[in-house]
Amino acid sequence: MEKLMNEEIWPREFTGAVAAEKNAWKWKNISISFVHSLISGFWSCYCFYDNPKLAEDMIQTHTVPAHTLISVSVGYFIYDTIDMLIYQRNRQSYELMGHHVVIIICFGVSIVSRMYVGYAVVALVIELNSIFLHLRQILQICQYKKDNKIYRLNSIINLGTFVGFRISVMAWMSKWMLINKDLIPLVFYSLGSIGLAVMTVMNIILFYRLLQSDFIRKKESTIKVD
Numbered sequence: 409m410e411k412l413m414n415e416e417i418w419p420r421e422f423t424g425a426v427a428a429e430k431n432a433w434k435w436k437n438i439s440i441s442f443v444h445s446l447i448s449g450f451w452s453c454y455c456f457y458d459n460p461k462l463a464e465d466m467i468q469t470h471t472v473p474a475h476t477l478i479s480v481s482v483g484y485f486i487y488d489t490i491d492m493l494i495y496q497r498n499r500q501s502y503e504l505m506g507h508h509v510v511i512i513i514c515f516g517v518s519i520v521s522r523m524y525v526g527y528a529v530v531a532l533v534i535e536l537n538s539i540f541l542h543l544r545q546i547l548q549i550c551q552y553k554k555d556n557k558i559y560r561l562n563s564i565i566n567l568g569t570f571v572g573f574r575i576s577v578m579a580w581m582s583k584w585m586l587i588n589k590d591l592i593p594l595v596f597y598s599l600g601s602i603g604l605a606v607m608t609v610m611n612i613i614l615f616y617r618l619l620q621s622d623f624i625r626k627k628e629s630t631i632k633v634d
Contacts, residue, residue: 438545444484445538452532466526514603537573540566563622
């Protein structure tokens with residue numbers, strides 16, 4: 409892709425067309441991801457409100473809204489994986505595809521067996537943070553500067569919800585699995601543990617990148633200006 413964007417190889421009109429096409433795809437991809445996170449994040453909260461037993465028994469209890477939510481989310485992750493495979497193949501996309509594959513497998517077990525539905529819904533509470541992660545990307549596409557008030561506000565909310573709805577939820581899910589390991593078949597326990605381990609590593613990396621991009625570098629640039 410870097411070669412295609414090199415103006416010494418291709419005319420400026422061609423590189424402009426490629427950039428516009430790539431930007432259009434990015435708009436579509438992030439917009440769909442934003443809509444999914446918005447719907448699934450609040451839908452997951454509704455599932456527990458609709459039937460509190462889902463939170464009490466996360467192994468056997470399942471409801472139609474919860475099962476439908478997981479199915480819709482799997483559909484989205486399959487679509488997004490295929491979309492990235494076709495239109496954007498780079499290191500960051502492969503990381504996201506790995507994330508999607510882990511979720512598709514784990515959620516797929518829940519959909520087919522109709523077990524661990526409550527646990528899967530808890531995982532989708534994380535999407536409340538994804539709302540602001542995707543909004544951050546949309547603001548970047550719109551070329552909002554990092555010192556813009558709207559961008560800064562979103563950065564702060566993004567960081568807060570990252571801790572509140574992503575790190576905390578992941579920690580709770582890990583604790584729940586350890587406490588209930590005797591109730592979970594070895595195959596499912598191993599699959600869940602691997603999935604959580606992969607997700608935890610990816611979230612640590614993502615958290616560091618967010619801090620580095622939106623806060624540490626911003627502070628360093630301010631110090632240089634002063």
